[in-house]
Amino acid sequence: MPELPEVETIRRGLEKFVLGKRIADVKILCEKSFRGDAHFVIGQKIKRFDRKGKALLIQLENGFWMMVHLRMTGQLIFIGDDKFAAGHPDGGFTEEMPGRHTRVYFEFEDGTHLYFNDQRKFGFIAVMDELSLATDPFLTKLAPEPWYMKPDDFWAMLQRHKSAPIKAVILDQKNIAGVGNIYADEGCFYAKILPWRKVATLSREDADLLLEGLCKVMQASIDSGGSTMKDYVKADGTKGNYLEKFSQVFRREGLECRRCGAEIQKTRTAGRGTHYCPGCQE
DNA sequence: CTAGGATCCTGTCAGC
DNA sequence: TGCTGACAGGATCCTA
Numbered sequence A: 001m002p003e004l005p006e007v008e009t010i011r012r013g014l015e016k017f018v019l020g021k022r023i024a025d026v027k028i029l030c031e032k033s034f035r036g037d038a039h040f041v042i043g044q045k046i047k048r049f050d051r052k053g054k055a056l057l058i059q060l061e062n063g064f065w066m067m068v069h070l071r072m073t074g075q076l077i078f079i080g081d082d083k084f085a086a087g088h089p090d091g092g093f094t095e096e097m098p099g100r101h102t103r104v105y106f107e108f109e110d111g112t113h114l115y116f117n118d119q120r121k122f123g124f125i126a127v128m129d130e131l132s133l134a135t136d137p138f139l140t141k142l143a144p145e146p147w148y149m150k151p152d153d154f155w156a157m158l159q160r161h162k163s164a165p166i167k168a169v170i171l172d173q174k175n176i177a178g179v180g181n182i183y184a185d186e187g188c189f190y191a192k193i194l195p196w197r198k199v200a201t202l203s204r205e206d207a208d209l210l211l212e213g214l215c216k217v218m219q220a221s222i223d224s225g226g227s228t229m230k231d232y233v234k235a236d237g238t239k240g241n242y243l244e245k246f247s248q249v250f251r252r253e254g255l256e257c258r259r260c261g262a263e264i265q266k267t268r269t270a271g272r273g274t275h276y277c278p279g280c281q282e
Numbered sequence B: 001c002t003a004g005g006a007t008c009c010t011g012t013c014a015g016c
Numbered sequence C: 001t002g003c004t005g006a007c008a009g010g011a012t013c014c015t016a
Helices: A004-017 A130-134 A137-141 A151-161 A166-171 A181-191 A204-233 A242-246
Strands: A023-028 A046-052 A055-060 A065-069 A074-079 A083-087 A102-108 A113-118 A124-128 A265-269 A272-276
Touching: A004 A046, A004 A055, A004 A074, A004 A083, A004 A204, A065 A074, A065 A130, A124 A130, A151 A166, A151 A204, A166 A181, A166 A204, A166 A272, A181 A204, A181 A272, A204 A242
Parallel strands: none
Antiparallel strands: A023 A102, A046 A055, A055 A065, A065 A124, A074 A083, A074 A113, A102 A113, A265 A272
C-alpha cells in the first residue's frame, strides 16, 4: 500500500529516531520476510537512510545495506521513548509489539525496537552488499521519480506504450517511479483524464498536465505525511490520515466531486480498483 | 519488445 | 452462523 510519499515519510522518521543506533539483534519471525544473512547486520551501526522510488535503503557502517520494500501491507514501527509508525495504516500502537503481523524486528543496543509488520507477507527486508545493491533488478530498472522527469522524457516514455491504458503505464515502476494506486487515480483526476484511456488518445497537453499532477499530489502528500508524523510522535496512537485531508477521488466513491459536484465512481482498470469523476474527467 | 492476466499471502466484508 | 467470492495504497512471472 505505501507509495513513494509514505516511504519518504518513513525515511524521514527513521532518520530522526533511529539514525546512528547500533543493532544488537535481529529477530526473524517469518523467513520469507527476511532475505540474506542477518550476521552482516548484527552489531552494526545505522549510517544512513536513503530511498529510491518505493524502496527504502538502509546503509550500515560495514558497507552493507538493507533494502526494505513494504509492498501492499508493510509498515515500520519504532518504539522507544518516542514512537513512530508509518506505512500500512492498520494497527499502529494499539497492538503490543511484536504483534500478530510482526515478521521481523530489530533490537537496538539502547533497548529500543524497530518492528517490520506485514499482514500479507509480500514485503521484505533484504541484506545486500554494494554489488548486489548496484545490480539489483528492481533498482536498476527503476525509472526516475516524477520531479526528475522532463515533460519531453515523460512524453517519449508514453510513446512506447501507446496501446496500454494510461493508468497501467504510470503504475509500472520501470516507466515512472513511486506512483501507486492512489496517486495514479489522483494524478488522472488532476489532469482530467479517464484512467483507462489508451495512451495513444492523449494529447501532449494531457501528458504534461498528468506529469504536473503526479508531482503535485505526491509532493503534497509528502508534506502532509510530515504533519502526520508529528501526531505519531506524541505516542498516543493517533492515526493520521492524509487521504482524508486531500484525496479528490481515491476512496471517495459515492461522494460529490469537489471540482464539479458529480458523483465519484469506482471501477476496475489495469487489475486495480480505480476511482474517477464522470463529470470532469474524459 | 509490449500487454494482460495469474500469482504470491492474509484478512475482512458483502451476500447468500 | 457458516460459507463463498471479491477485494486490498505492489510487483513479478508467464503467456500471447
